[in-house]
Amino acid sequence: MLTGKQKRHLRSLAHHLDPIFQVGKGGVNDHLIRHIEEAIEVRELLKVSVLNNNTDDRHEIAAELAERSGSELVQLIGKTIVLYKESKNNKQIELP
Numbered sequence: 001m002l003t004g005k006q007k008r009h010l011r012s013l014a015h016h017l018d019p020i021f022q023v024g025k026g027g028v029n030d031h032l033i034r035h036i037e038e039a040i041e042v043r044e045l046l047k048v049s050v051l052n053n054n055t056d057d058r059h060e061i062a063a064e065l066a067e068r069s070g071s072e073l074v075q076l077i078g079k080t081i082v083l084y085k086e087s088k089n090n091k092q093i094e095l096p
Contacts, residue, residue, distance in 0.1 A: 002072050002084070006095045010045060010074045013093065014082045019049035027056055028064050036069045040085045044093050050079040 002010070021036060040046055048065060050058050062081045066073040071085035086093075 002074065002095075007074055009096050010084050010093070011082065014045055014047060014074065017045065017047050019047040019080060021046070021048045022051050023048060023054055023061055023065075024051045025053045025055070027054065028061060028068070033065070033068045036065065036071075036083070040069060040071055040083060041087055042090055044087045044090070045074075045082070045084050048081040048083065050081065052079075 020039060021032065023032065036046070036048070050061055054061070058076065058079055058081075062073050062076045065071075065081060066083060069083065069085070071083040073081070074084045075082040084093075
């Protein structure tokens with residue numbers, strides 16, 4: 001579980017990142033989760049955007065992505081989700 005200070009630090013690091021995954025009308029599926037797990041192991045911090053053609057609740061999508069990928073939900077702002085998971089082999093981010 002991340003503290004408020006850690007979340008603020010991660011939000012500041014994520015500000016300059018571009019979303020690398022999109023959740024479209026197909027919603028969250030196993031294929032998307034597998035790609036997020038692979039990418040988050042390398043990057044530790046990533047953004048996912050929810051497209052306008054997705055009718056699901058964005059809060060539910062964010063919670064499902066975090067839970068199924070084993071990561072922490074850092075932020076949900078608008079239709080952008082920020083996820084963090086400490087890497088086992090490629091640790092780059094030092095949390096305060």
